[in-house]
Amino acid sequence: MQPSKETLGWMYQTMVTSRRFEEIIEKIYLEGKSPVFNMANGPIPGEMHLSNGQEPVAVGVCAHLNPDDVITATHRPHHQAIAKGVDLNKMAAEIFGKASGLSGGRGGHMHIFDADVNFACSGIIAQGMGPAAGAALSRKLQGKPGVAVAFIGEGAANQGAFHETMNLAAVWKLPMICVIEDNAWGISVAKETATAVKRNDVRAAAYGIPGHYIEGNDPWKIYEVAGEAIARARAGEGPTLIEVETYRLAGHFMGDAEGYRPEGEKDGLFAKDPIPAMRKRLEGEGAFTAPELDALEAEAAEAVETAIRFARESADAKPEDALTAVFA
Amino acid sequence: MENERKLTIARAMAESIAQEMRIDPTVFVMGEDIADLGGVFGNTRGLADEFGKERIRDTPISETGFIGAAVGAAQDGMRPVVELMFVDFFGVCFDAIYNLMAKNTYFSGGNFKVPMVLMTSTGGGYSDAGQHSQCLYGSFAHLPGMKVVSPSNAYDAKGLMTAAIRDNNPVIYMFHKGLQGMGWLGTEAGANVHVPEEAYEVEIGKAAIVREGSDVTIVSIAMGVHHALKAAKALEADGISAEVVDLRSLVPLDRETVRASVRKTGRLIVVDEDYHSYGVSGEIIATVCEADDLTLKAPPRRIAYPDVPIPFARVMEQYCLPNAEKVVAAAREICRSAVTA
Numbered sequence A: 001m002q003p004s005k006e007t008l009g010w011m012y013q014t015m016v017t018s019r020r021f022e023e024i025i026e027k028i029y030l031e032g033k034s035p036v037f038n039m040a041n042g043p044i045p046g047e048m049h050l051s052n053g054q055e056p057v058a059v060g061v062c063a064h065l066n067p068d069d070v071i072t073a074t075h076r077p078h079h080q081a082i083a084k085g086v087d088l089n090k091m092a093a094e095i096f097g098k099a100s101g102l103s104g105g106r107g108g109h110m111h112i113f114d115a116d117v118n119f120a121c122s123g124i125i126a127q128g129m130g131p132a133a134g135a136a137l138s139r140k141l142q143g144k145p146g147v148a149v150a151f152i153g154e155g156a157a158n159q160g161a162f163h164e165t166m167n168l169a170a171v172w173k174l175p176m177i178c179v180i181e182d183n184a185w186g187i188s189v190a191k192e193t194a195t196a197v198k199r200n201d202v203r204a205a206a207y208g209i210p211g212h213y214i215e216g217n218d219p220w221k222i223y224e225v226a227g228e229a230i231a232r233a234r235a236g237e238g239p240t241l242i243e244v245e246t247y248r249l250a251g252h253f254m255g256d257a258e259g260y261r262p263e264g265e266k267d268g269l270f271a272k273d274p275i276p277a278m279r280k281r282l283e284g285e286g287a288f289t290a291p292e293l294d295a296l297e298a299e300a301a302e303a304v305e306t307a308i309r310f311a312r313e314s315a316d317a318k319p320e321d322a323l324t325a326v327f328a
Numbered sequence B: 001m002e003n004e005r006k007l008t009i010a011r012a013m014a015e016s017i018a019q020e021m022r023i024d025p026t027v028f029v030m031g032e033d034i035a036d037l038g039g040v041f042g043n044t045r046g047l048a049d050e051f052g053k054e055r056i057r058d059t060p061i062s063e064t065g066f067i068g069a070a071v072g073a074a075q076d077g078m079r080p081v082v083e084l085m086f087v088d089f090f091g092v093c094f095d096a097i098y099n100l101m102a103k104n105t106y107f108s109g110g111n112f113k114v115p116m117v118l119m120t121s122t123g124g125g126y127s128d129a130g131q132h133s134q135c136l137y138g139s140f141a142h143l144p145g146m147k148v149v150s151p152s153n154a155y156d157a158k159g160l161m162t163a164a165i166r167d168n169n170p171v172i173y174m175f176h177k178g179l180q181g182m183g184w185l186g187t188e189a190g191a192n193v194h195v196p197e198e199a200y201e202v203e204i205g206k207a208a209i210v211r212e213g214s215d216v217t218i219v220s221i222a223m224g225v226h227h228a229l230k231a232a233k234a235l236e237a238d239g240i241s242a243e244v245v246d247l248r249s250l251v252p253l254d255r256e257t258v259r260a261s262v263r264k265t266g267r268l269i270v271v272d273e274d275y276h277s278y279g280v281s282g283e284i285i286a287t288v289c290e291a292d293d294l295t296l297k298a299p300p301r302r303i304a305y306p307d308v309p310i311p312f313a314r315v316m317e318q319y320c321l322p323n324a325e326k327v328v329a330a331a332r333e334i335c336r337s338a339v340t341a
């Protein structure tokens, strides 16, 4: 299964959108946080988990999804949200805590919820697993089309909810896919010191389902493997477990000194930055001309600027609105 | 004093753990990011260098596994100190905590002991939203079988940790992020106080009168104590004399110190960063109302977190959080008679 030119263009442009979005968020996040870095300050307070470097996973999977398919995401959700088509303006406004945000400022960056495209988050590790299985079950029981994808980190595969839900999805043959983004780190803890197996795809055997490991953060391979898994799920053949090697180019969250990384690791990762790599291949294979790619990039940058402007110019959340929306 | 050694709560906790580990080989520490990183909130910093990674163990993100493992190790003669990084994560591991850790002593009629410490961060104020900002004091203190402590300053932090490690029972040790002395979370300067070098215990179950007064008693714990102290200072200008009680422990609860104070002042305000309903604030008010020999001069007040999940947006969160101004306003209302008299 190879992506069409149109799909490739969408994948590349979406990766760029996500990256530009985070580059601007990163800059604004630091406003008001110097000379003393205090998380509570600035136009974007709180924790900030960037996904730069991990964009190929989001686009390779989401290229096969429709708005009515379901995604559950994590504390690191920007790339997946953008690839799923979450409203970028409202998402930016949410990250700024504005009244015009997706949740009116109640959720913030770790709790991106957009019912229009069936996108939800949890900042509690692996807790997207159950809801993804539940959405898949609901589609099956209601005879409605659609699959559910749970994105988690490699660290989350050591959490009970991961194992319980994989078994559930397998034994009920649910249209669900679990995609593990293996960025080698769970905060400061390296995968090899926390996980008993080298690769989590082997754990699929414990649930009697297919498992795949994708090396190299490669958008084409991710597209291919995810496409097969999603087609399988749509055909009623049950869940698949996919782990993708990817790179966390930033710290765990902003402000992380990253002292736990072996020397030189970051340089090596930047050398493998998936965005220039994809551009090079698209041009090299003659799929796109340089001006075509420039145009895609320019469009992406414009969408991001519009979103950030919308967020900046929106009114703050009203303090007393904190007391509303507890119940439906 | 000039050469008083002031520590942050984070350093005081680490110092206590280190001192106990030096004299007791059964003490060890488990949790996420506690070894090389020294704990996300700094309370295990330096321990891996001194004690190595066998006794200072980074865990996988498997709370139900490693907290359950701490119960088993404690029952087998060790004294584990485990960290649940944020108290909000209790959802993924509560069975190990309240069905095993808290009940095995009772179920076994005392032939099993569970001498372990579960340390966990609490509190908000820095826009981390509703899965990373709760206090949940009431949720833990409600369930029998585990002691619950929460320091407001570094002196108590060290002494309570030492007492908790030496205790033959499970102790939930809740430290407030805003008091940790970690710059990136902002810092309440009042939490950094003199801490003696030598090991000492602060008795679990004993409250402290941290400021004496005669018109109103303000009862609180952890961050709330600092709001109460600031409010008490501001109230001086109104001629209102406020007494501040730092509970320090929620289980056992030092009801007598609270009652003795309110007997004297006749007025009560409870400051609690946990949710308003079914929590510490209600328990303290009930404690006072249940005393036969105690008449309140005004209805009791509570400054607590409203019964809503904690929002991200700063203006929303700050609106909900207790603060000194809210305490001052409540005190002025219920002390009106004291001032005019």
Ligand SMILES: Cc1ncc(C[n+]2csc(CCOP(=O)(O)OP(=O)(O)O)c2C)c(N)n1
Pocket: A075, A076, A123, A124, A125, A152, A153, A154, A155, A156, A157, A183, A185, A186, A187, A252, B032, B061, B063, B085, B089, B092
């Ligand atoms: C149940 C639970 N335990 C611990 C945490 C704290 N925590 C937040 S992110 C994280 C590391 C997650 O690692 P991974 O799953 O690999 O995702 P990544 O951050 O690498 O994207 C941890 C331990 C949490 N949010 N929830």
Ligand SMILES: [Mg+2]
Pocket: A153, A154, A155, A181, A182, A183, A184, A185, A186, A187
């Ligand atoms: Mg990871």
